Amino acid sequence: GQQLNQSPQSMFIQEGEDVSMNCTSSSIFNTWLWYKQEPGEGPVLLIALYKAGELTSNGRLTAQFGITRKDSFLNISASIPSDVGIYFCAGQRAGGTSYGKLTFGQGTILTVHP
């Protein structure tokens, strides 16, 4: 099955630094989602994007839905130690037999050094 191309695969940063990660696809999505997963837990939804070009913030997190509908990025500003985890992007199509089905990126492992 198709997977999204998420990069980078991992990041090691100092506390206070900004972080940026992105996802690209060869196919169009109608919804882009960003999740964070901590060890042994299920992913938690951080931000949902529903319109091409949409820029949405949630505290120190900002995400954008690309104009082509084939990409999205997530920025984290002024990182703190509790930002540590795996961040996943996910794309969702609407209509036809793929309605509601999510396709995930491979994840970005974020490590924040105090």
Place this chain on the structure above:
Amino acid sequence: DGGITQSPKYLFRKEGQNVTLSCEQNLNHDAMYWYRQDPGQGLRLIYYSQIVNDFQKGDIAEGYSVSREKKESFPLTVTSAQKNPTAFYLCASSKPGQGAFFGQGTRLTVV
């Protein structure tokens, strides 16, 4: 509180046995999903259901079965035909066009 509940959190299975993982949601969501996650990997879709009494295979359905007799429940059976079942299994639910919400996961180990 509304949410999605998976049980058990840890499950051990002997080779050749079938085992069923539970997933219940009280969010009144139409769609439910099962994903498999292997160490250091992303999530791969096993099965999904958009409505009661209907479900579709995902990308890695072989060796798994599901049922959707009630809106709230979407149990996953890992059969003996699944050759490498040890993994972290995640259930999710969503409303059409909205982001999916995940349960806490079940870690299945074959012993």
